[in-house]
Amino acid sequence: xxxxxxxxxxxxxxxxxxxxxxxxxxxxxxxxxxxxxxxxxxxxxxxxxxxxxxxxxxxxxxxxxxxxxxxxxxxxxxxxxxxxxxxxxxxxxxxxxxxxxxxxxxxxxxxxxxxxxxxxxxxxxxxxxxxxxxxxxxxxxxxxxxxxxxxxxxxxxxxxxxxxxxxxxxxxxxxxxxxxxxxxxxxxxxxxxxxxxxxxxxxxxxxxxxxxxxxxxxxxxxxxxxxxxxxxxxxxxxxxxxxxxxxxxxxxxxxxxxxxxxxxxxxxxx
Amino acid sequence: xxxxxxxxxxxxxxxxxxxxxxxxxxxxxxxxxxxxxxxxxxxxxxxxxxxxxxxxxxxxxxxxxxxxxxxxxxxxxxxxxxxxxxxxxxxxxxxxxxxxxxxxxxxxxxxxxxxxxxxxxxxxxxxxxxxxxxxxxxxxxxxxxxxxxxxxxxxxxxxxxxxxxxxx
Numbered sequence: 001x002x003x004x005x006x007x008x009x010x011x012x013x014x015x016x017x018x019x020x021x022x023x024x025x026x027x028x029x030x031x032x033x034x035x036x037x038x039x040x041x042x043x044x045x046x047x048x049x050x051x052x053x054x055x056x057x058x059x060x061x062x063x064x065x066x067x068x069x070x071x072x073x074x075x076x077x078x079x080x081x082x083x084x085x086x087x088x089x090x091x092x093x094x095x096x097x098x099x100x101x102x103x104x105x106x107x108x109x110x111x112x113x114x115x116x117x118x119x120x121x122x123x124x125x126x127x128x129x130x131x132x133x134x135x136x137x138x139x140x141x142x143x144x145x146x147x148x149x150x151x152x153x154x155x156x157x158x159x160x161x162x163x164x165x166x167x168x169x170x171x172x173x174x175x176x177x178x179x180x181x182x183x184x185x186x187x188x189x190x191x192x193x194x195x196x197x198x199x200x201x202x203x204x205x206x207x208x209x210x211x212x213x214x215x216x217x218x219x220x221x222x223x224x225x226x227x228x229x230x231x232x233x234x235x236x237x238x239x240x241x242x243x244x245x246x247x248x249x250x251x252x253x254x255x256x257x258x259x260x261x262x263x264x265x266x267x268x269x270x
Numbered sequence: 271x272x273x274x275x276x277x278x279x280x281x282x283x284x285x286x287x288x289x290x291x292x293x294x295x296x297x298x299x300x301x302x303x304x305x306x307x308x309x310x311x312x313x314x315x316x317x318x319x320x321x322x323x324x325x326x327x328x329x330x331x332x333x334x335x336x337x338x339x340x341x342x343x344x345x346x347x348x349x350x351x352x353x354x355x356x357x358x359x360x361x362x363x364x365x366x367x368x369x370x371x372x373x374x375x376x377x378x379x380x381x382x383x384x385x386x387x388x389x390x391x392x393x394x395x396x397x398x399x400x401x402x403x404x405x406x407x408x409x410x411x412x413x414x415x416x417x418x419x420x421x422x423x424x425x426x427x428x429x430x431x432x433x434x435x436x437x438x
Binding site for chain 1: 287290294295297300301302321324325328331332336337338340342343346349352353402403404407410
């Protein structure tokens with residue numbers, strides 16, 4: 001016993017180092033496992049308020065580009081509305097049914113990051129406003145990510161620029177689906193993998209969110225194909241997708257709740 | 271609480287705020303950020319309790335991790351830097367360190383430059399290895415380490431020279 005105590009005392013610096021290093025590694029691994037990153041992140045009260053204060057100063061710097069993005073979105077929506085055939089507007093039951101599946105919230109971005117391999121975005125709404133984990137997040141230009149942790153007043157978005165992100169996507173022209181990932185290299189390019197080789201694709205085609213996801217409604221814009229190659233096995237394509245979103249300049253976001261998500265998930269389990 | 275401790279606590283808070291609210295958002299050329307906060311570890315007084323020093327370094331890295339949503343990456347790198355600091359000091363300052371008489375506000379800038387360069391590179395290398403955690407991305411790891419280190423060294427030296435109390 002005496003020897004053990006002596007050993008600990010003699011090597012206390014080294015043992016302390018090993019202990020603290022191990023704790024750090026454990027925190028890193030916990031942070032990287034989805035649904036377990038509950039404890040230490042920027043959604044807490046102190047950093048949330050500090051980022052809020054910071055946002056109060058910096059939000060004015062990109063007002064012009066934010067306004068232009070919103071105007072562009074309004075233009076696009078106006079175009080859709082004014083070109084709808086008349087009877088579709090009158091017979092609105094079916095539309096209501098679809099739209100009724102989803103709740104939309106808006107929020108402001110307090111902290112954005114895109115320089116790391118695992119990026120997170122902090123927004124200014126939380127469980128107080130009804131947000132929960134697994135809600136989808138997008139902007140007027142395209143998809144942004146998925147809520148991965150929600151505190152009382154703030155929430156953290158796991159960005160599409162995160163090597164752990166997996167989002168269901170499809171080609172706009174056909175129904176071929178794939179999975180959206182990120183290789184950690186460029187903040188403009190994400191990768192869509194597992195696309196069937198029977199899909200007709202060409203550079204410039206639009207990629208949207210797929211209907212198989214319980215998180216996003218079908219058809220939210222993601223990006224355009226910039227490059228593609230067939231995988232080694234020869235059965236699937238890997239596609240480089242240029243995001244429509246400028247991930248380095250994000251001000252306002254929409255959050256979408258799929259009210260049927262629970263029901264769909266419970267079906268999947270059975 | 272004496273004057274020395276107050277300075278330490280204030281510089282801790284100031285470095286955390288500057289790092290978390292300003293420097294983490296520079297993103298020079300899209301991805302290069304300086305990590306100024308390790309200046310605290312680099313110039314922490316030498317003849318002190320090493321276990322306490324490790325704990326403070328861990329806590330500093332941990333707070334930075336909360337600001338940048340990076341789990342425990344900065345905590346790990348900070349503890350690592352704090353642990354290997356004595357041999358690093360010995361290598362950079364030689365004699366001075368043997369006599370336990372390094373005063374960081376009156377040392378030769380050349381020696382401090384060597385010391386900072388090695389310390390920053392080691393710290394950043396650990397940060398980016400843990401951040402990427404993928405051996406296929408070794409090129410990205412080296413690239414990020416190199417560019418961020420250069421940025422950090424420049425910022426650290428500027429701050430050190432500006433705030434040095436010893437003006438001749």
